[in-house]
Amino acid sequence: MDPYPYLRLLSTGRSLNCNLLTRKISKYIHKDISSKAIRRVFLDFFVKDHEHTFVRSSPVVPFCDPTVPFVNAGMNQFKSIFLGTQSPHFTRVSNSQKCIRVGGKHNDLNIVGQDGYHHTFFEMLGNWSFGDYFKEDACKMAWKLLTQVYKIPPSRLYVTYFGGDEKMRLKSDMETFDIWRTIGVKENRILPFTAKDNFWEMGITGPCGPCTEIHFDHLGTVSRSNFVNKNLHDLTEIWNLVFIQYNRLPDGSIISLPKKHVDTGLGLERLCCALQGKSSTYDTDLFDYLINAIEKNCSSIPKYAGKFGENDWNNVDTSYRVLADHLRMLTVCLADGIIPEQNQKLRRIIRKCFLLSETVFGKEKGLVKELSNYVVENLGDTYPEMEKNAYQVHQILDYEEEIYNSIRLAAKKDWQKLASSEKNLPNIDHLDITPSFIKAFRELNALKPLEIDGDLAHRLYDTHGFDSEGIEQLAQVLNIKFSPSTFTEKMEEIKLKSKSGRQISMNPIVNDLANNLEKTDDFEKYAYNTNYEFSEIEAKVLQIIEKDNLVNKIKNGTSCSLLLDKTNLYCEAGGQEADRGKIKFQNSVFNIELVKNINGLIFHKGFFKGDSLEVGSTGTVSIDRDFRLGNMRNHTSAHLLNAAIKQIKTATCQKSSKVTHQYVNLDVSVFGPKLNFEDIVKVEEIISKVINDKLEVRVSTTDSQGLYSFDQITLIPGEVYPENEIRVIEIADGSEFVSREPCCGTHVHNTADLEDFCVVSLKSLGRSTTSLHGVSGDRAKLARKNAEELAEDIEVFKKSVAEHLDTPDMLEMGILSLKKRLNFDINESSILPYVYKTQTLKELNNIGKQIKDKGNDDLKNFICMEMQDALKSNIEKTNSNTKYLVHYLRSSMMLESVPLHAATAMCSEMPVIIIAYSDDMVKARCCVPKDLQSDDFNAENWLKETVAPIFKSRTTPQKLQDGVFVSNMKPQKVHVQDWHHLLAESIESAKKYINEKI
The missing domain is CATH 3.10.310.40 (Diaminopimelate Epimerase; Chain A, domain 1)
Incomplete structure (x- = not known):
């Protein structure tokens, strides 16, 4: 029985009751098979037939890896397993990974649209073995899938293997050669290549190994072995099977790994080209729906004709391809929560789409947002986060387009002024003209260089934010020479200098301690019961640092820092301030004012009272309970505040947070209408309900693999999380409200322990960002008590207004005095809820207006009376x-x-x-x-x-x-x-x- 009936079904385009169900699939190409079926067949083959566990695609920006700006290969989320820093959750895994290549080693951005197969976003189908099967099983499964399931004729396939490398002292991978020959591949189609093509390395050091690649011949007429790996568009690599069996050491030598892994990557776009009989990926159904959508929404321009190079003389077809490609990339990125203002590569691509929409496709507004719906519809069933976050995608695109249009309009006006004073300036409406472009243009126009060399290119990058593409546009406008390679070389030179000069500035004594002592054990900082009783611990003084010197003994009244073997105090991290506490010794006490972590060593800075204290002494460390509890309440409040804002505004992004025992400060960007009074009312209602519902604050620990598996998790864009021991704080009511964030801070056990919460201030920090301050527990109760007292005083004042209308100055002084009570510092005891403060200010202004109007009416009566007297006398x-x-x-x-x-x-x-x-x-x-x-x-x-x-x-x-x-x-x-x-x-x-x- 055919295990993949829907593959045949989709290839015929007919229903299940069709008599053609038994018709044989074409011997050569499934021209009507859909990309969805191709993807589904791959996953079913490994998951259902070969016992692999499906792991969903990670977001396109890695959570825990600062070395790459985007996920550019399927193996990125399994990097820690290959490095040996994590144990795999499963030994056999398969998935379809969203990948982006717009920078670094794999940068396809500048050639997208110029050919038929380069993309900024693509999907990598993959299967992995972590210490389970190895070369033979990997090759057999790959060959079976391609030739028996997808029915690709072996005559169209070539395989390559590692031919050895003398410098690495590695012999030819004859094991892989023999496997392919045993499978049935003809020897003239099993080709050896050097390490450049067939040896994979993660970095200068670390896991590495030979790989074998499977290449597809689109022509399939005669043997073309000599043309493999010659960069022909009709003879391309489609699948790479990497065998991770070695480890490169710092000295360059290579040793065998105790466990061997398999890492494969099969490009869906290229596979679709092969199976659908297309020469360009833009002709496959991964793109044709989008190109059709562009045609439908832009009927005034010629339809897509698939022309390249000189044939596409007006760049219309190239623009179709660029827009279609970038739309997939930007929609995926925005759905994954990437924020353009924190990722300038993404912002440039979005703006390039806006520019194409206006200058090529004749749509000044809304086209990119409209076309993103088609991408969501096409990829949403494979990547559910796209459907779930579609509204967020729309909000951010609306926001970005509004900014872009205002910037471009201002720049156009500046360019017109420039054009009135400069002769023969070109028409540059087709370029992304910004104020930075005009400033850079003026600078170069004044310098009049013969060419833009590496130094000048870097200056343009550093001063005006120009990448290679932007510099090239400037060079074209000014008709001066520019070689992008000189810019790349200069940037690499600067990076190397930066790396060599990047040293942690540290006191030499502390640096020496960090190299010779084990990290301080601070696990007890999370140990507390439901009554918030913090256990005391016994700790030993390992070092005493006084005025940047190590000393063995201190006397009464000394300010210094103590390094202990362990601690239960929290040091500043995750935006939360450090604990306060004390260490009791036999006849003395050390009051801890600050706790600081330096390279894993935790120093307790404070003031010593007692006869003396020596290194080696043992004391009892205790936490200032009220201080810590204030921090815990406010940290949990920060999570609730962030989640509540996201619930009502959808497209939001936490910029920063600060948690103290007095308050929480959250800076958040909202892409759309900014937070206002009505929003804060709703936010407080949501948080109040969460507190009243007495929800458990669940804490779990995971690693990067587990973090990728969480649904609806809130991450801070640009934040790099640890690979292991990631604490996840979760609060959910089972319906609409969900707060789920990685966090190293301390939290209450139950939302009821917050007792109360209110926002006390709201301040705008620019176009999208708002800064909020909130208080919980006793401080929230204090704010509400202050509001009640002020409300009573205002009522008394309102009753006295009618009696004192004849003394308006006195009434105005009274209003001014009441208004002064609305102004307070966040640390003061005179704090008030923001909602009450806003309402009260409005009420006082209304009272003031009434007094003024009444006074003016009375004075006008005085004028009338005075004029009547004047007319008489x-x-x-x-x-x-x-x-x-x-x-x-x-x-x-x-x-x-x-x-x-x-x-x-x-x-x-x-x-x-x-x-x-x-x-x-x-x-x-x-x-x-x-x-x-x-x-x-x-x-x-x-x-x-x-x-x-x-x-x-x-x-x-x-x-x-x-x-x-x-x-x-x-x-x-x-x-x-x-x-x-x-x-x-x-x-x-x-x-x-x-x-x-x-």
């Missing part, structure tokens, strides 16, 4: 018996803003000048009815010729309002000591003027 007549009024508005002294129009409106039938004085500023308004206007007398002249010059001010242009011509004098500062005599002079001048003119 201060109206004067000219020689022609024309009534007029020139008046200083005394009530203006009490107003912040004086409404002069309200005063003049009360005497609209006569000429009037009203003068006001408030806060050392004088202003005036003049109105003259239309029927009294003449060339000799009008509102503007009256004010301009009399009042304005006395106060050294000027008038505004004359205008008509409701049949009355109006002129205003601009406010002018007048010192109070000059006010009275200037006022008298202005009034007298105004009266004299109107009497002369009318």
